Amino acid sequence: MAGYRLTVCLPGGARDRLVEAVGEAMAPFEIGGPRPYSDDLWIWDHWWITGGADDGGYPIRPGHEADPRIVHDQPLRDGTRRPSRPGWCTGGPRGLLALGEPQQRAAELAGIAWDRWHEMAAEHPPGRPWEEFAPASALAPETAHDLRVDAEARHAGWERYLAQPPAPAFREWLAGLPDHLDTGFFGNVLRREDDPLGRVGGYGREEFLAFGADRAVAHGNVLTLDGWWCEQGYDPVHGACDDQDACPHTPPYAQRPGAGEAHLAGLPDDTLLVYVRCHV
Numbered sequence: 001m002a003g004y005r006l007t008v009c010l011p012g013g014a015r016d017r018l019v020e021a022v023g024e025a026m027a028p029f030e031i032g033g034p035r036p037y038s039d040d041l042w043i044w045d046h047w048w049i050t051g052g053a054d055d056g057g058y059p060i061r062p063g064h065e066a067d068p069r070i071v072h073d074q075p076l077r078d079g080t081r082r083p084s085r086p087g088w089c090t091g092g093p094r095g096l097l098a099l100g101e102p103q104q105r106a107a108e109l110a111g112i113a114w115d116r117w118h119e120m121a122a123e124h125p126p127g128r129p130w131e132e133f134a135p136a137s138a139l140a141p142e143t144a145h146d147l148r149v150d151a152e153a154r155h156a157g158w159e160r161y162l163a164q165p166p167a168p169a170f171r172e173w174l175a176g177l178p179d180h181l182d183t184g185f186f187g188n189v190l191r192r193e194d195d196p197l198g199r200v201g202g203y204g205r206e207e208f209l210a211f212g213a214d215r216a217v218a219h220g221n222v223l224t225l226d227g228w229w230c231e232q233g234y235d236p237v238h239g240a241c242d243d244q245d246a247c248p249h250t251p252p253y254a255q256r257p258g259a260g261e262a263h264l265a266g267l268p269d270d271t272l273l274v275y276v277r278c279h280v
Contacts, residue, residue: 004044004280005056006221007260012093012270015069022049022274028239029229040237040244043229044278049074049091051275052084058219058275059098060089069093071274095269100261102216110212113190116173117200120166127164127197133157162194170196220260224252225271232260 014021027033029043050073051057060070071091072084084090089097121127135153137143147154162168174190193199203211220232227239228251235255241247253263264273 002280004221004278005051006223006276006278007219007264008223008274008276009225009264009267010272010274011225012268012272014272015071018071018272018274019049019074021272022047022276025223025227026276026278028227029237035242038242038244041239041242043237044280047276047278049274050082050277052088052090053082054085056275056277057084057088057090058092058273059101060087060092061096061098062087064096067092067096070096071272091272091274093269094264094267094271094273097273099219099265103213103261106216107209107213109190110209111205113174113212114200114203114205114208117166117170117196120170120173121201124165127167127201128161130158130161130195130198133161161197164197167196170200214257219264219273220258222260222263223276224263225267226252228252230255230260230263 008022008025010018010021010025026044026047028035029041031042031045033042035041049071052071053073064070065087069092070089073082073090075081091097131139134157135150137150138154138157143149171194174193200208222228222230224230228236229239230236230252233255236251237244238247238249238251241249253259267273
């Protein structure tokens with residue numbers, strides 16, 4: 001079992017009964033629900049409307065932050081309300097949300113980081129690859145993935161590898177970037193990156209921009225208006241049909257990278273999008 005993030009699509013008129021409407025949309029996929037057991041349809045056992053207060057949700061189009069139709073995190077069980085990050089929310093009418101902006105901002109930040117790395121790297125001799133620091137056991141096929149073998153030697157070699165300039169200075173530069181740049185990519189990838197020699201320097205610029213956009217706050221998992229559970233990378237599941245093999249209905253879109261985000265962007269402006277986390 002694990003956490004899972006999903007955009008639930010609802011008719012615009014559902015705003016006044018939001019929690020109930022999300023529950024109705026999610027109901028066909030409940031583990032232990034009223035329908036017979038199904039590997040395809042039994043997906044979640046708990047869900048919550050949340051995202052704007054942490055590292056999920058959606059950016060709001062400028063000028064619409066105070067619109068009463070904007071959705072924020074569902075109160076916690078003790079009644080505590082967590083405020084959304086500035087400029088972000090947990091849902092609202094599609095026309096008020098800046099869909100695609102996190103990916104664009106992440107790509108821009110990736111370009112800044114890639115350029116800065118190469119500016120710094122130009123001032124030093126080329127970095128040596130990890131293989132020159134690794135003990136033989138870390139490279140041998142039979143022991144490469146067993147971190148218990150020669151653990152101390154691996155750690156010492158890794159520390160020497162990471163100490164090569166300009167990696168320490170680059171990590172310090174990353175740490176000094178302001179928090180407001182966060183796009184998911186920044187907080188979850190760049191700031192945690194201890195190996196810029198391989199993870200930044202090892203990419204071409206356009207490749208690294210694509211890498212950044214792909215790891216931004218994403219909305220690839222979608223529960224559509226007509227009840228399709230579309231998980232990125234998997235075949236869609238239709239909540240209206242008990243037997244998916246016999247389902248006569250056509251999925252709303254073909255699964256490919258970016259398909260979920262493209263589907264959301266094409267919905268009517270008044271369609272409610274709600275960011276839900278569930279336990280699957």
